[in-house]
Amino acid sequence: MFTPSSNDVRRFFCEAWRKRRAGEILTPMDAIAADWIDQHPEYHDALLDADDAVARDYSVEGGQPNPFLHLSMHLSIAEQISVDQPRGIKAAHDALAARIGEHEAHHEIMECLGEMIWTSQRSSLPPDAEAYIDCVRRRVR
Template sequence: MFTPSSDDVRRFFCEAFRKQRAGDILSPMDAIAVDWIAEHPEYADVLTDVDAALARNYSVEGGEANPFLHLSMHLSIAEQVSVDQPRGIRDACNALTARLGQHDAHHQIMECLGEMIWTSQRAGLPPDADAYVECVHKR
């Protein structure tokens, strides 16, 4: 299993954005990433400078959202939906998307994903996929 570092993730998004702007060939994952980047034009400046992106610290205390975490969550949700893992996430996402649109649905799902991860880490237990999907259904 591949476990990218935060620097790897930042380089990936910056490189995908660079390729898209240069008209270079995109990998399938690059293409998904740039679609989500396009939904967040406020991140363009951050993505144009790899060195600054690697050096920047996004702290909860600073009250600043981490664009790389945000984009990574979009990618994670897109992957989960594409393979329906955890089981039921595709139907739950599709129902939410029909009501809110894809982007807003993803933001609602992010809340559930974050809650599942936080609960898992706090309790020292594996993530509860059923609770996650149920959370999405409730939204």
């Protein structure tokens, strides 16, 4: 199983953005990443230099949002929706997106995903997929 490091993730996003700007052929994953990058112009400058991106500190204490975490969550959610895993995420997403739009739906789902991960880490229990889906469904109403 491939487990990329945070540096690998940062370089991946920088490279996808470089290819998009250069008009080069993108892999399917590059294209998905570049599409999300397009929707986040506030991150464009941070993705221009991969070496700088790797060296930069995006800790909470630094007070700067982490574009790589945010974009990674978009990719994770897109993958979850594409395979409906956990079961029910696609329907919950589709209902939410119909109400508030695709991008905002992703941001709402991100809040639920972050909550699920935080709860799992604090409790030392596996992530609770049902609680995650329930959180997303509550946002549809």
